[in-house]
Amino acid sequence: MTGSPHEHPFDVPLPFDLRPRAEKAVRDLQLRQFVGSATRGKDRGRRDGFREVFGDRSEGVRTLAGAIKQHTLDHLDWYLERFIEAAGGAGVHVHFAQDGAQANAICLEIARRQGCRLCVKSKSMVTEETELLPALLAAGIETIETDLGEFILQLDHDAPSHIVTPMIHKDRAAVGRAFARELGVPYTDDPARLTAIAREHLREKYRRADLGVSGANFLVAETGSIVICTNEGNGRFCTSAPRVHVAFAGIEKLIPGPEHLGVMLKVLARSSTAQPLTCYTHCITGPRRADEHDGPDEVHLILLDNGRTEILREETRELLRCIRCGACLNACPVYRRIGGHSYGAVYSGPIGAAITPLLKGVHNFPDLPKATSLCGACFEACPVKIDLPRQFIALRRRMVEQRVTGAWERAVFRLWGWSLRSAWRYRLVSGVQRVVLRWLGRGMGPNDAGPSTRRWVSRIPGVLKGWTGERDFPAPASRSFRQWWEGEGRSER
Amino acid sequence: MKPQAQYPGADRAAFVARVSGALGRAGPTSPTEPAPQVEDRVARVTGPEADLGAVFAAQAAAAGMTVHPTNRAGVQREVRAVLERLGVRRVMIGEGLMLEGVAADLSAAGLELVAWRERGFAAMYDADAGVTDVQGAIAETGTLVCCSGPGRARGLSLVAPIHLAVVRRSDIVPDLVDLGVMRASEAALPSSVVLITGPSKTADIEGILITGVHGPREVHVVLVNDA
Amino acid sequence: MKVSLFITCLGDSFYPRAGIAAVKVLRRLGCEVDFPAAQTCCGQPMHNNGYAGEARALAARMIEVFAASEHVVTPSGSCAAMVRKVYPELFEHDARMKAAAESLAARTFEFSEFLVKVLKVDLRALGVRWEGRATYHYSCHLRELGMTDEAEGLLGRIEGLEYVRLASPEECCGFGGTFATHYEVISGAMVRDKVADIRATGAPTVVCSESGCGMNIEGACRRQGCHLEFKSLAEIIAEGLGLLDRAGGAAERHA
Ligand code: SF4
Numbered sequence: 001m002t003g004s005p006h007e008h009p010f011d012v013p014l015p016f017d018l019r020p021r022a023e024k025a026v027r028d029l030q031l032r033q034f035v036g037s038a039t040r041g042k043d044r045g046r047r048d049g050f051r052e053v054f055g056d057r058s059e060g061v062r063t064l065a066g067a068i069k070q071h072t073l074d075h076l077d078w079y080l081e082r083f084i085e086a087a088g089g090a091g092v093h094v095h096f097a098q099d100g101a102q103a104n105a106i107c108l109e110i111a112r113r114q115g116c117r118l119c120v121k122s123k124s125m126v127t128e129e130t131e132l133l134p135a136l137l138a139a140g141i142e143t144i145e146t147d148l149g150e151f152i153l154q155l156d157h158d159a160p161s162h163i164v165t166p167m168i169h170k171d172r173a174a175v176g177r178a179f180a181r182e183l184g185v186p187y188t189d190d191p192a193r194l195t196a197i198a199r200e201h202l203r204e205k206y207r208r209a210d211l212g213v214s215g216a217n218f219l220v221a222e223t224g225s226i227v228i229c230t231n232e233g234n235g236r237f238c239t240s241a242p243r244v245h246v247a248f249a250g251i252e253k254l255i256p257g258p259e260h261l262g263v264m265l266k267v268l269a270r271s272s273t274a275q276p277l278t279c280y281t282h283c284i285t286g287p288r289r290a291d292e293h294d295g296p297d298e299v300h301l302i303l304l305d306n307g308r309t310e311i312l313r314e315e316t317r318e319l320l321r322c323i324r325c326g327a328c329l330n331a332c333p334v335y336r337r338i339g340g341h342s343y344g345a346v347y348s349g350p351i352g353a354a355i356t357p358l359l360k361g362v363h364n365f366p367d368l369p370k371a372t373s374l375c376g377a378c379f380e381a382c383p384v385k386i387d388l389p390r391q392f393i394a395l396r397r398r399m400v401e402q403r404v405t406g407a408w409e410r411a412v413f414r415l416w417g418w419s420l421r422s423a424w425r426y427r428l429v430s431g432v433q434r435v436v437l438r439w440l441g442r443g444m445g446p447n448d449a450g451p452s453t454r455r456w457v458s459r460i461p462g463v464l465k466g467w468t469g470e471r472d473f474p475a476p477a478s479r480s481f482r483q484w485w486e487g488e489g490r491s492e493r
Numbered sequence: 494m495k496p497q498a499q500y501p502g503a504d505r506a507a508f509v510a511r512v513s514g515a516l517g518r519a520g521p522t523s524p525t526e527p528a529p530q531v532e533d534r535v536a537r538v539t540g541p542e543a544d545l546g547a548v549f550a551a552q553a554a555a556a557g558m559t560v561h562p563t564n565r566a567g568v569q570r571e572v573r574a575v576l577e578r579l580g581v582r583r584v585m586i587g588e589g590l591m592l593e594g595v596a597a598d599l600s601a602a603g604l605e606l607v608a609w610r611e612r613g614f615a616a617m618y619d620a621d622a623g624v625t626d627v628q629g630a631i632a633e634t635g636t637l638v639c640c641s642g643p644g645r646a647r648g649l650s651l652v653a654p655i656h657l658a659v660v661r662r663s664d665i666v667p668d669l670v671d672l673g674v675m676r677a678s679e680a681a682l683p684s685s686v687v688l689i690t691g692p693s694k695t696a697d698i699e700g701i702l703i704t705g706v707h708g709p710r711e712v713h714v715v716l717v718n719d720a
Numbered sequence: 721m722k723v724s725l726f727i728t729c730l731g732d733s734f735y736p737r738a739g740i741a742a743v744k745v746l747r748r749l750g751c752e753v754d755f756p757a758a759q760t761c762c763g764q765p766m767h768n769n770g771y772a773g774e775a776r777a778l779a780a781r782m783i784e785v786f787a788a789s790e791h792v793v794t795p796s797g798s799c800a801a802m803v804r805k806v807y808p809e810l811f812e813h814d815a816r817m818k819a820a821a822e823s824l825a826a827r828t829f830e831f832s833e834f835l836v837k838v839l840k841v842d843l844r845a846l847g848v849r850w851e852g853r854a855t856y857h858y859s860c861h862l863r864e865l866g867m868t869d870e871a872e873g874l875l876g877r878i879e880g881l882e883y884v885r886l887a888s889p890e891e892c893c894g895f896g897g898t899f900a901t902h903y904e905v906i907s908g909a910m911v912r913d914k915v916a917d918i919r920a921t922g923a924p925t926v927v928c929s930e931s932g933c934g935m936n937i938e939g940a941c942r943r944q945g946c947h948l949e950f951k952s953l954a955e956i957i958a959e960g961l962g963l964l965d966r967a968g969g970a971a972e973r974h975a
Contacts, residue, residue: 023905032909038700040888053538060535067529077513077521084505090682095500096508105501148706149697165697172698191698195706202707207618223682233651233693233708240647240685241614251512256528262669263536265688273696276552277634277669280708281688289684293646294613302502305511312515333892337909371903373896373910374768375860396770405770417766417774420729421781426760430733454734456942466901470908471939474734481727481736485755489743 009159009341016344018367025338031169035161035339038168039330045274046327046381053270065267066385068260069252069321072221076312079221079254080303086224090286093300100130103302107132107213107246108139110300114244116141116211120202122228122235123147124215125163125324126248126304128346129359132213143213144205146234148198155182161340161348164272164326169339202234212238212296216249217323218264219301222257225285226301229268229278236282245287245296250304252320264323267383271325307359315394316358321384322351328378328388334371343368350378354391362395363404369395412463427482434476441475531670539633539667546662550716552635556691557704558712564719568659569598571715572624576604579655579711581621585609588644589626591659591717609646617648622655623709628683630665631672634690637714638672641685650689656709658689661717721839723751724789726782726828728796729761730931738795738929738951741958742831746793748961749839749846758785764802765897767810776810783807783820791838792828795952797930798861800830805864830862831929832871832953843877848960851880855923857914857937858889859930871953875927878960884921891917895936911940918948925949927956 025031050058072079084094097103103126111119119141121127133154136143145154149167153160155178160166167175176189185197214235218227226247228235239245255264261283269275288295311319329335329349340348344365345356353368362369369392378388399405419425441455455475460468467473481489513520533540539548550560563571572595576584585607586596600606609616617623625645629638637658639650650656666672672688693708704710723746727739746753763778782803786792794800804825811817835841856875862868875883894900894910914937918926928934929952938950951959958964 019903019905022903026905026909034699041700057535064529064531064535071524071526071528074516075521075524077509077516077518078523080509080512081521090684094505096503096505098503098508098511102502109500146707147697148695152697165700167697175698191701192703194698195695195703199706203618207615225682225686231693232695232706234706236647236651236687237707240651258672259531259670260528262672263531266536266538266669275690276556277636277688277690279556279689279691279694281690283682283686283688284684285682285686286684288641291643292641292684293610293643294648295641295685303508305503305508309511309515312512314517333894333910334906337906367903371899371906373860373892373894373899373907375892375896376863377860377890377892380863393768393770396768397772398770400770410771413766413769413771413774417763417771417778420760420763420778423758423760426729430729434733456939458943464901466904466907467939469904470900470943471911471936472942473939474935476733477736479736481732481739482755482757484736484740485743486757489740490755 008157009161010345012344014364016365016367018342018344018371021342021344022338022371025342030171031339032337034171035168036336038165039336042274042330043327043381046271046330049270049274049276053276061263061267062383062385065263065383066321068255068263069323069384070318072254072256073252073312073317073320076251076254079256080251083219083221083224083254086222087301088224090224091299092224092226092286093298095300095302097302097304097306099306100304103130103248103304103306104132104135106302108135110244110246111136111139111141111211114210114298116244118205118209119143119211119213120146120205120209120238120242121213122215122230122238123150123166124213124248125346126215126250127213128160129306130248130304132248141211144202146202146205146238147230148195148232151198151202152178155179159341160346162326162329163324163347163349169341206237206241209242210244212242212245214239214245214247216247216253217268218255218261219249219253220258220261221254223285225283227261228282228284229265229280230282231273231279233280236280239282239284240295243297244300245284245298246300246302248302248304250306251308252322268323268325271327271381271383311355311358316391318386319351319354319358319391321386323384325383327381327383331377331381333373333375333377350388351386354388354395357395362399362402366399366404369399430476430480434480437473437475438478533670536670537668541667543632543667545632545665545667546716546718548632549630549635549665552632553714554635556635557694558635558691558714560714560716562716562718565717568715568717569595572657572659573598573602575657575713575715576622577602579622581655583607583620584622584624585617585620585649585653587623587625587646587649589659591626591661592624595624609648613646614648614652617652620653622657623649623651623653624657624659625649626659627664630660631669631688632665633668637689639687639689640683642683647685647687650687651708654705654710655713656711657713657715659715659717661719663719721751722790723753724786724792725753725755726759726762726786726792726794726799727755728794728799728931730935731795734935735795735931735952737964738931738954741952741954741964742793742795744958744963745954745961748963749841756785756789762799762802764799767802767806768897772810779807779810779821780817783817783824786824786827787820789827791834792824793831793834794828795831795929795931795954797830797859797865797867798932800828800833801861801864803828830865830867832874833865833867835874836870843874843957844879846961847879848877848957849879850956850960852925853882853884853923854925854927854956855884855886855918855921856889857886857893857926857928857930857933859928859933860892861930871929874953878956881956884923886917886921888917893933893937895932897932900936908940911936912944915940915944915946919946925951927951927953929953
């Protein structure tokens with residue numbers, strides 16, 4: 001399995017090279033089996049759920065969900081202002097962070113002023129992005145991840161490999177070992193026992209915690225509400241038990257009004273875990289009020305940009321519609337085989353492959369937009385209809401324009417394109433190709449075993465080396481279609 | 494007054510200006526087109542004509558909650574019966590129309606009432622069960638809507654291993670899209686509104702479903718036919 | 721009905737028999753078929769790899785070459801998707817070309833799609849008879865054309881053909897053009913799973929109409945010592961109508 005203790009999967013040398021990681025993951029049969037069966041199961045659940053509930057309206061509800069997010073993004077400045085006013089009116093302290101370091105600094109300052117010593121944290125991809133956990137620990141604040149999966153990863157010094165099911169890459173034995181080693185309990189690999197151990201351990205933390213950190217699934221502009229969806233209930237503990245609650249949210253989490261929340265919730269849980277609704281959808285509008293019995297005395301919200309305004313520009317804006325449901329990961333044939341850590345960054349799968357290069361520079365992650373067959377399974381799965389294949393192509397275009405793509409490759413494509421722009425050049429190239437490949441494929445002709453009547457080449461150097469590493473390459477037919485047409489084809493009846 | 498100005502981080506105006514810049518304009522202007530309409534034709538799953546009690550009960554059961562139907566007169570009896578059957582000893586009880594007399598009844602039956610009002614969460618960790626009413630329910634998904642407020646603590650539905658909620662048939666709205674109407678019409682939104690759909694659960698370890706990871710292991714719904 | 725065949729660059733060199741079959745079947749169905757000789761490639765490889773200028777130039781060429789065509793039919797789903805979905809986007813800022821692109825998009829069809837949606841043929845009524853067990857590879861690009869089970873439906877109407885469905889028909893075979901050469905380990909893992917899925921059906925024939933997928937899957941089959949027969953849907957129908965010799969007559973043989 002990937003992620004040996006003490007080596008953080010996302011501390012990668014740049015530019016990131018996906019290949020060695022992907023190769024390691026592909027060879028890890030247990031990992032492939034785990035990730036493969038988990039993702040296939042979820043993908044099937046999603047399809048069935050949508051079909052059962054929405055039938056032929058599935059397209060329509062996804063279109064609506066996408067339109068709600070797109071509309072909000074198209075007017076994001078305006079909705080941000082509305083949200084800030086409404087949340088402020090409800091008593092939420094709203095902060096603004098241009099980057100991850102600022103976001104973490106704000107959180108540390110809140111903790112310092114409030115004298116917080118123990119932080120319970122619920123699952124949040126944004127705090128993974130800002131690397132909040134090490135920042136809190138470095139400041140001497142004991143911090144516990146409370147989502148069961150994240151808790152286990154924290155014990156194991158590992159990182160999430162899926163945006164919804166973070167420890168999809170680990171088996172129960174690994175959990176048992178981590179618990180025995182780090183919590184000093186007798187080894188067990190019974191999931192129910194392990195969960196009970198975690199419950200007891202974390203309860204103790206909730207009792208004492210004075211700071212709760214969460215992410216946010218949605219921010220409702222009209223009401224100033226922060227909406228957090230969890231299945232385990234740890235999100236509710238983290239935002240209710242400690243006296244200070246700090247929520248982190250990217251600016252793209254906004255939606256206009258409460259009527260839109262219903263629609264987004266309908267597609268989120270179904271896409272994510274094939275549930276009609278997440279167990280707990282917690283909608284927080286300000287701190288505990290004077291006549292209430294529990295809840296935090298202070299609620300802070302840190303709005304994070306961290307490169308999002310770059311993505312907000314026209315061409316890539318649709319990527320910010322993402323509600324982090326994970327459906328594209330589950331549907332992706334590449335993710336199923338290489339797992340989340342192969343992407344070298346917090347966001348993995350198709351959505352990660354599209355946004356990581358935008359957040360961190362295409363020159364730093366040149367493989368991500370290319371390591372896809374553009375099969376479109378992600379687009380088909382996405383509840384907000386993000387055209388991910390189109391985005392990969394746009395990134396590839398950017399790489400060509402910025403010359404991140406090598407000069408050799410650029411020359412080959414330009415030459416190829418040029419050769420195709422005239423019929424005679426095309427015929428010439430096809431002819432040469434036929435002669436060369438058929439010569440290479442001599443002796444592997446129709447006489448070898450099986451029904452295939454063509455010649456095959458089993459080793460080609462250069463650009464097709466990768467191809468023939470895994471499969472034979474066909475030689476062109478002895479006579480092209482064009483030749484047939486110009487012979488008997490045109491006039492034959 | 495701007496207390497956040499003393500914190501590190503960016504200035505609000507500059508932060509929003511960057512967003513406007515990315516959208517290619519000088520500053521926030523109100524949208525020229527309205528936000529997308531949530532049309533029933535597109536998004537509604539359950540309509541008002543449905544048998545809301547039946548749909549709710551079926552969905553709640555599918556989400557892993559146990560439904561106990563009763564009538565108005567049977568609430569106390571049913572609540573007590575469920576708690577006794579589960580061997581509950583220490584119980585915390587919220588306030589609400591449907592819960593009137595429940596505390597006295599349970600106390601008379603020998604259950605210990607946890608005093609949570611003053612100490613909040615700290616008092617709740619040792620309770621065996623929390624009993625609440627709801628501020629709404631959703632048939633489509635079998636969801637309980639619990640709001641915070643006087644007599645309605647957040648922890649009542651979260652901290653104990655068992656949560657028992659009393660839901661009236663008339664509390665139930667058909668569909669998640671009705672949530673908007675319900676909440677927009679409320680004067681001030683409660684500081685905490687939680688939609689509960691089943692017991693606390695996780696599938697983090699090899700995808701195996703386990704309930705009661707942080708919150709309640711069991712959720713019982715006493716469904717009151719008040720039609 | 722007049723139909724112009726767009727053979728595609730891969731089809732021309734590597735899969736002429738599929739093109740020949742398409743021509744024969746379309747003629748049998750009463751279409752007048754022509755082949756605009758100036759055609760080359762739709763520009764999909766350039767577009768997919770980020771060479772927008774090259775792709776646009778080839779798109780403009782295609783639009784011109786097929787300007788007079790009533791219907792354009794191609795055996796390749798991905799090339800049809802390129803024309804239908806991408807061409808109009810390529811000319812976003814050129815109203816005249818965009819209109820021309822949209823016009824071509826509206827006239828372009830993948831072969832089986834054309835049979836189902838335009839000609840509305842019933843292969844059973846036509847008397848197509850093809851004996852044998854076959855499985856079918858769904859190429860991902862059909863998704864973009866809004867096609868799901870059209871081709872499977874056609875297979876189901878062929879007398880004598882025992883159709884065995886793959887366990888995971890919707891899963892990509894791992895072709896993806898340069899993806900297969902640049903990320904051969906990932907692509908290889910994908911195609912190995914596809915081969916395993918095909919083998920599990922026990923069918924000796926694989927119906928695969930997309931040349932790229934066919935090169936990939938058949939090449940991988942061979943590498944694994946599994947020799948199956950690969951045919952496009954057009955070839956199956958042509959053979960089933962007696963328009964092509966099932967074994968492949970000398971004139972149509974690849975080698
Ligand atoms: S891109 Fe779409 S499918 Fe993928 S996580 Fe985001 S919302 Fe879900």
